[in-house]
Amino acid sequence: MTWMQYLAPLLKGAQVTVMISLASIFFGAILAFAAGIARTSSNRVLSGIAFVYVVLFRGTPLLVQLFWFYYALPLIGISFDPVTTGITVLSLLTGAFGAEVVRGALLAVPPAQLEAARALNFSKSYTLWHVSMPQAIIEMMPAFGNLAIQNLKDTALVSLISIADLTFQAQSLRNITLDSATVYTLTLVGYFMIALCLMFVMRFIEMKLRRGPAFPRSAHS
Amino acid sequence: MTSIIRFENVTKRFGALTVLDNFNFEVQRGEKVTLIGPSGSGKSTVLRILMTLEPFQEGLLEIDGISYHEPNGRGPFKASEKHLHKIRSNVGMVFQSFNLFPHMTVLRNIVEAPVAVLKMKRDEAESRATELLRMVDLYDKKDHFPSQLSGGQQQRVAIARALAMRPRVLLFDEPTSALDPQLVGEVLGVIRNLAQEHDLTMLLVTHEMRFAREVSDRVCFFDKGRIVEQGGPEQFFSNPQQPRTREFLSSFLGEQAPSRESLRRVQ
Ligand SMILES: Nc1ncnc2c1ncn2[C@@H]1O[C@H](COP(=O)(O)OP(=O)(O)OP(=O)(O)O)[C@@H](O)[C@H]1O
Ligand SMILES: [Mg+2]
Numbered sequence: 282m283t284w285m286q287y288l289a290p291l292l293k294g295a296q297v298t299v300m301i302s303l304a305s306i307f308f309g310a311i312l313a314f315a316a317g318i319a320r321t322s323s324n325r326v327l328s329g330i331a332f333v334y335v336v337l338f339r340g341t342p343l344l345v346q347l348f349w350f351y352y353a354l355p356l357i358g359i360s361f362d363p364v365t366t367g368i369t370v371l372s373l374l375t376g377a378f379g380a381e382v383v384r385g386a387l388l389a390v391p392p393a394q395l396e397a398a399r400a401l402n403f404s405k406s407y408t409l410w411h412v413s414m415p416q417a418i419i420e421m422m423p424a425f426g427n428l429a430i431q432n433l434k435d436t437a438l439v440s441l442i443s444i445a446d447l448t449f450q451a452q453s454l455r456n457i458t459l460d461s462a463t464v465y466t467l468t469l470v471g472y473f474m475i476a477l478c479l480m481f482v483m484r485f486i487e488m489k490l491r492r493g494p495a496f497p498r499s500a501h502s
Numbered sequence: 503m504t505s506i507i508r509f510e511n512v513t514k515r516f517g518a519l520t521v522l523d524n525f526n527f528e529v530q531r532g533e534k535v536t537l538i539g540p541s542g543s544g545k546s547t548v549l550r551i552l553m554t555l556e557p558f559q560e561g562l563l564e565i566d567g568i569s570y571h572e573p574n575g576r577g578p579f580k581a582s583e584k585h586l587h588k589i590r591s592n593v594g595m596v597f598q599s600f601n602l603f604p605h606m607t608v609l610r611n612i613v614e615a616p617v618a619v620l621k622m623k624r625d626e627a628e629s630r631a632t633e634l635l636r637m638v639d640l641y642d643k644k645d646h647f648p649s650q651l652s653g654g655q656q657q658r659v660a661i662a663r664a665l666a667m668r669p670r671v672l673l674f675d676e677p678t679s680a681l682d683p684q685l686v687g688e689v690l691g692v693i694r695n696l697a698q699e700h701d702l703t704m705l706l707v708t709h710e711m712r713f714a715r716e717v718s719d720r721v722c723f724f725d726k727g728r729i730v731e732q733g734g735p736e737q738f739f740s741n742p743q744q745p746r747t748r749e750f751l752s753s754f755l756g757e758q759a760p761s762r763e764s765l766r767r768v769q
Contacts, residue, residue: 400594400595401664404619407618411614
């Protein structure tokens, strides 16, 4: 087998990796906003639930979370297929870290902005979505970019609950060929190229948001 | 008596610090009142309480006959968001640091609240905003963002934004203190014109003494959370009764160079 022949299985794995990463970034972002907003809410129950969620997922290893959802949860009668489990756990983890980003950015909106909104009699939710969020979201983007890359790299662990992602394919290929150097070099290059695409997309979104005179670069970076 | 604002024995504390101690103060409908006084005397606190940006601990406060304490509300000093909404619909505020929304154009800064809060139709709100922008002489900047305007221009937009909500009471907290000296005049010009409006009640905190004398119906000197002396502007400035007032006014005319600058500027 030459390295060219390694490409087919590795590409198949890369597809799974990209799918899992994109899906869990998407659901993770939703969770991040939900939990991040809940954390800043004056409703104690809501912010309490969000706090527990964030602490639990930030404070435990991803691998153990995966095993718990994959091996322990079925024991109480709840079981999912590996891919659903992988996406769920990664979404929850990314969401927990993202929630802290959302919360931090919302808290960083100058209080004077909230007072102006109050003086104009905006409701709390209107203030959140039309005053705070548009200003905060730009501040979130660099951190979100890092989280997206982290998420991609974390997907490697789902190979351990028998998902045929890039890492899983690399492992099997190496077991057959014993050609560790070539297989793992190609795998590294594969992850790196996916990461480059992710970075590019996140940069693009940030620049889109930052474009125009509303947020002069000097004021932020 | 038709007082639109009535503080009755209002006490306001920040932790152990009592800023207002049994504070009594009334403003008549349409009256233009200026609050002056040393830093930390509680002038901003009075405005911020009126704008519902600060709660207070004791006493009674009414605006246009509505109590800040919700009748039969949750506890004596609390009010629901709905009640606060009703109170705020009477009041507008212009801040020292303008506080325009940086992500909205000038026009949207003004239109946003009438559409979102008063449920005004967008084109109706825009034609009213156009009127207001002409009034503050900034119609040509309507599609600019706040970061593209000078401080004086931003403050004029902020005044238009507050007026778009048609408040009965308009509060100004040192509206020119953050401005470069050469920009103060244009903002005072706009406020001077507003002071001609009979129905609008104005409460102004300022260090521009000459301007206060010119536009106020009444000047109140504030010290340590009390009104030490008040009166019509002529009598107040030409013949202050209290030693503390005289001391304060003379410090203004005396060694404080920037203040003298500002006095000369507004004549
Ligand atoms: N959020 C706060 N927490 C604690 N203390 C406060 C707070 N806001 C104001 N104070 C204190 O209350 C007092 C009155 O403040 P206030 O801002 O009303 O004064 P001021 O008359 O407007 O002064 P200035 O001319 O400097 O604006 C000051 O001693 C101030 O330190
Ligand atoms: Mg003040």
